[in-house]
Amino acid sequence: MTEASSTAIIIGAGHAGGELAIALRNEGWAGRILLLGEEAHLPYHRPPLSKAYLAGSVEKSSLSIRPQAAYDRASVEFLGGVRVTRIDRANQRLELADGQQLSYDKLAIATGGRPRPLSVPNAAAAERCSNFHYLRTLDDVEHIREQMSAGKRLTIVGGGYIGLEVAASAITLGLQVTVLEALPRVLQRVTAAELSAYYERKHREAGVDIRTNVQVADLDVADDAVTAVICADGSRLDTDLVVVGIGLLANTELAAEAGLEVDNGILVDEHACTSDPLIFAAGDCTNHPNSLLGRRLRLESVPNALEQSRVAAANMAGKDKRYASVPWFWSDQYELKLKMVGLAEGFERLVLRGDPQTDSFSAFYLKGDKLLAADTVNRPQDFIAAKRLVAEGISVSSEQLADDSQPLKELLPPAQA
Ligand SMILES: Cc1cc2nc3c(=O)[nH]c(=O)nc-3n(C[C@H](O)[C@H](O)[C@H](O)COP(=O)(O)OP(=O)(O)OC[C@H]3O[C@@H](n4cnc5c(N)ncnc54)[C@H](O)[C@@H]3O)c2cc1C
Incomplete structure (x- = not known):
């Protein structure tokens, strides 16, 4: 349990920050929750910005992840158009661009990233x-x-x-x-x-x-x-x-200037905790360990932002939750729904299932008899099965993966109850 007088502040109101704020309340944080965002908008879905919203096929109103009422219900105070300029760890205080200072008991950094600038003379x-x-x-x-x-x-x-x-x-x-x-x-x-x-x-x-x-x-x-x-x-x-x-540059400057450990992202442990036990971080700005892959990585994806921020929230509220998710991502282009799971780095063989000419196929990245990653195009069932094959390290052969007459889910052991 947390004290009603405690204040949690979240810097950054994107996918990670918004989710973290709501999850923190759901995890039992009893005190104040402040969600600070440099953008004026409530947390919104970024993926449609290059897809349906850019193409004009969805309305702006559909972009908000949650309505204002959801933050009100959770007593999350959202302050938009607010930029944090300094984290003063010694005094547990933030400095804002407008001169305000805010004190925190626990802090979360969810500052995401910014586009890599084009480096040319003009x-x-x-x-x-x-x-x-x-x-x-x-x-x-x-x-x-x-x-x-x-x-x-x-x-x-x-x-x-x-x-x-x-x-x-x-x-x-x-x-x-x-x-x-x-x-x-x-x-x-x-x-x-x-x-x-x-x-x-x-x-x-x-x-x-x-x-x-x-x-x-x-x-x-x-x-x-x-x-x-x-x-x-x-x-x-x-x-x-x-x-x-x-590409993207992670927004790590605030953390680095505050003396937190940073190396291609803010370094966090499996609890989403930084090198300061009062400060957590989630989303595109973090470099985190992944026990399934056996190494650290920095991801730029909505599933990572959401799942990691839920872990951060639980631990901020005094629980013990670890982050161990298999990375996944999607991309929509034309009528093609691409869903990817795992990381293909180090793969030895690529196996195709289905025919790319039909716009419905999957590509599997194998190392030995283990599936490292899969790219599925218009094949949601293959994606669901591949996610488990990757996460659970289930042995598979190239022949089994390539055989389109056998549903992939038949390669899976029964799910644990
Ligand atoms: C066009 C586009 C398409 C995408 N498509 C997909 C997709 O199809 N699938 C997928 O999984 N992912 C996609 N992504 C990536 C996905 O949107 C990101 O991984 C996700 O938004 C990361 O969430 P985040 O909260 O970590 O960071 P962000 O969403 O970047 O949020 C960080 C927020 O922090 C704020 N901030 C930063 N510094 C400060 C400060 N000092 N003070 C106050 N606020 C601050 C920023 O203004 C920003 O609003 C896409 C991204 C873009 C841009």
Whole structure:
């Protein structure tokens, strides 16, 4: 049990922060709970920003994770438009950009990340232009949507998930879309060559101009607009609109300046506790141990943000809960629902089940007789079974995985009651 006079503060009102606040109350925290967010909005779903919301097929009102009434019911005080500038651990106090100071008994850091900036000579000038964008927040996407009209030339820098999702949404709206990827294939950091080839083909069939092995060297800026993207091979791409999606930098500065241990993310243990026992952290900003994988990692995914923040909340409320989840992620492009589980790093064999030509197939990453990871396209049943195969380390053979006539769930032992 916690004291009614205790105050818990959560810095960051994204997926992790919002969930943590509500979970903390559900776990029995009796005192004040303050949820501080730099963005003005209540916690909202980020995934639709590059998918359905960008394409205009869902309303803004559907983006909120919970209505204000849910925070009121849990007596969670949400303060939006508030930036924390310093954690004073010695006095258990926060300093805010507006000069306020707030005291905490327990603190959670859920500051997420920000887009990795494009490093080219004219980047600073481009960032002042209304047709140059990164995509992380609802405000970012509002600016992009204002400019996305049919016929415009959109250049997307980066062929990762966000870049490809933006491409799929934009081509559907009738823009002329080019994706520039520096590596030899799209999604190279996260999937096998077969999956990259599949996605490149689907985008090209939809009319997207996918260019790989293309390094962006600079941007032409004239009259407060980016007018062209200059590539390292000297080619020049005239453009009306630029969206850059080249990765994320974790927001760890507050933690580092407060002397907490940071190494590619705020270091936390399996209880989501930082190197200060009064301070917890969850979501994209953390580097956490994963006992299933036997190593530390920093993840950028909604399931991680939600599950880790529930663990942080339980431990902040004095319980003993450990985080041990198998990583998973999804991406929607066109009618293709990709769901991935596990981490493929170190795989020895790739096994396909089903035929990519049918837009319903799965790719399994095997090491010995263990499944490390799976990418499933329009195959929710394969995903559910693969999640257990990965999490429980169940032995499987390539032949069993490839045999599409045998449902994958038949490879699973009965679930424990
Ligand atoms: C366009 C897009 C599409 C995505 N699609 C998917 C998907 O399909 N599937 C999936 O699993 N994941 C997806 N993700 C990733 C997912 O949204 C993130 O993993 C998730 O939002 C992480 O939650 P978080 O709370 O850790 O961080 P965030 O959601 O980034 O929240 C952190 C919050 O902290 C605030 N903050 C930071 N510093 C301070 C400070 N000093 N003071 C106050 N507030 C502060 C920030 O303003 C922000 O609102 C997508 C992300 C984007 C941007």
